[in-house]
Amino acid sequence: MADVQDDIIRAKPLGSAPVALSVLDLATVGSGRTARQALTATVEMARLAERRGYHRFWVAEHHSMPGVASSSPAVILAHLAAHTERIRLGSGGVMLPNHAPLVIAEQFGTLEALAPGRVDLGLGRAPGTDGATAAALRRQDRLAEGADDFPQQLAELTRFLDDDFPDGHRFARIHAVPGPIQGRVPGGVQRADRPSIWLLGSSGFSARLAGLLGLPFSFAHHFSSAHTLPALELYRESFRPSDVLDRPYAKIGVQALAADDPKEARRQVLTGAMAMLRLRTGRPGLVPSPEEAESTALGLAEQEFVADWLRNVVFGTPDEVREGLDALAKRTGVDELMITANTHTPETRLRSYELIADAYGLPGGAAGQ
Numbered sequence: 001m002a003d004v005q006d007d008i009i010r011a012k013p014l015g016s017a018p019v020a021l022s023v024l025d026l027a028t029v030g031s032g033r034t035a036r037q038a039l040t041a042t043v044e045m046a047r048l049a050e051r052r053g054y055h056r057f058w059v060a061e062h063h064s065m066p067g068v069a070s071s072s073p074a075v076i077l078a079h080l081a082a083h084t085e086r087i088r089l090g091s092g093g094v095m096l097p098n099h100a101p102l103v104i105a106e107q108f109g110t111l112e113a114l115a116p117g118r119v120d121l122g123l124g125r126a127p128g129t130d131g132a133t134a135a136a137l138r139r140q141d142r143l144a145e146g147a148d149d150f151p152q153q154l155a156e157l158t159r160f161l162d163d164d165f166p167d168g169h170r171f172a173r174i175h176a177v178p179g180p181i182q183g184r185v186p187g188g189v190q191r192a193d194r195p196s197i198w199l200l201g202s203s204g205f206s207a208r209l210a211g212l213l214g215l216p217f218s219f220a221h222h223f224s225s226a227h228t229l230p231a232l233e234l235y236r237e238s239f240r241p242s243d244v245l246d247r248p249y250a251k252i253g254v255q256a257l258a259a260d261d262p263k264e265a266r267r268q269v270l271t272g273a274m275a276m277l278r279l280r281t282g283r284p285g286l287v288p289s290p291e292e293a294e295s296t297a298l299g300l301a302e303q304e305f306v307a308d309w310l311r312n313v314v315f316g317t318p319d320e321v322r323e324g325l326d327a328l329a330k331r332t333g334v335d336e337l338m339i340t341a342n343t344h345t346p347e348t349r350l351r352s353y354e355l356i357a358d359a360y361g362l363p364g365g366a367a368g369q
Contacts, residue, residue: 005244008117009196009216011055011336015361018329022056022338023049023353024092024222024253027069027076030271030344031286035069039076041346046080048350050087051364052357057084058092058122058338064133067275067286074107081115090120092218092253092338093200095127096153098137105160105176108195113178121195122218123157125150125206151209154199161194197244203227207235214242221252221332222340223276225312228252232332251336254328256314257343258321258355265315270294272342273309277302289344318359325356 011020025045029038046057059076062068070076073091080089089111094104104121111119127134159165163180165172175181183190199210199217202224210217217235221228232250239248255272259265267290274293278285281302288296298306314324325337339356341349358365 005196006246009245009249014053014363015357017360017362018326019334020055020336021053021325021356021360021362022058022088022251022336023054024058024060024338024340025070025349026060026062026340026342028275028287028342028346029067029069031288031292033286033345038069038346039079041350042070042076043080043083045346045350045353046084046087046089048353050084052353053362053364054087054339054353054357055336056088056090056120056338058090058120060092061095061098061124063098063127063137064130065279065284067279067284074111077111077119078114081111084115086118088118088120089115090195090198091122093122093124093198095125096123096157097125097150098127098134101153101157102160102171102174102176104157105179109161109176109178112193112195116191116193119195120198122198122200123154124200126202150205154197154209154213158197161197162192201231204231204234207231208238211235211238211248212240214240214245216245216249216251218251218253218338221328222255222312223253228332232334249336250332250334251338252328252332252334253338253340254314254325255312255341256321256325256339256352256356257341257348258316258318258352258359259348260317260355262316262320265317266310267294268343268348269310269313269315269341270306271344272313273306275342276309277305280305287342287344318355321352321356322359 013020025042027038027042029035049057059070059073061073063071073094077089108121160176163175180192182188183192197215199206199215201207202220207217219228219231236248257265257269270293271287271290275287314321343349
């Protein structure tokens with residue numbers, strides 16, 4: 001049933017990678033650094049990812065977090081579109097209950113016009129922040145209602161993107177622009193292409209919905225690993241072929257960091273663990289330096305949190321990271337791995353993506369130039 005969309009969504013592995021590899025970036029801000037530096041580094045990472053054969057580069061929506069500068073995915077993606085040529089760009093994701101569907105259709109229709117045929121619209125139903133901030137974003141306090149309405153919001157967004165509300169619908173005469181309407185009015189020549197919609201999740205709700213709608217699914221293994229296998233199984237069991245996909249396509253986010261020295265790799269991933277500990281205990285801040293992370297005294301419960309967090313990170317030498325990613329791909333049976341890392345400096349992440357690409361023999365390395 002699916003044709004063009006299926007071909008656009010599916011990615012082929014390169015080099016010796018077991019599945020396609022992609023990158024998720026949060027534009028993290030380390031202590032002593034600015035948001036401008038973080039966002040400039042995000043551009044560098046997108047260009048490196050494109051050069052080294054990573055398939056997608058996504059950014060995620062977060063709010064009220066000093067250490068994360070990616071509060072406006074559409075703005076960042078427009079900037080990335082101007083600095084890249086081929087790599088697919090997308091949101092991982094846009095938290096749909098925070099926004100009116102028409103606004104997202106307009107934003108991502110604009111992105112599709114700027115970067116035709118390479119825009120992914122990943123959607124989540126969580127707020128991407130705490131309850132008070134979510135209430136400020138949505139201008140109402142009934143936050144659960146926004147999550148419960150997610151299927152309806154998704155359906156509305158899809159109709160705006162396709163411009164196919166039925167006659168008599170209250171939105172039938174409203175059009176998302178840029179969009180298909182511009183190819184149907186007199187003199188119109190615009191193609192009816194639109195961004196590829198993905199559903200994101202960290203539990204079973206979006207997994208089942210993605211399966212029922214025949215959409216690609218991306219699971220947040222990088223912070224919800226205990227639910228990865230059940231969610232993927234639910235997605236595959238629920239899947240119904242659609243005009244988008246004829247069979248399931250699943251991707252997971254994975255924390256991974258490679259370094260020349262395994263001890264240095266651990267020092268670097270500890271900074272991300274400490275940033276997450278502070279966030280989870282109501283003390284969000286900038287990503288600490290390795291020295292600060294190592295010198296911080298922790299209570300027993302905090303030590304257990306950090307240890308649990310690090311167990312879910314694939315880190316070490318390039319060969320160790322490759323082995324860990326291979327094992328994860330085999331265990332989960334996914335079609336794509338999206339690598340992310342939360343470190344104090346972007347240079348650490350840039351080096352890691354280069355080392356991982358080298359470990360798999362991806363194009364663009366020194367050996368292939």
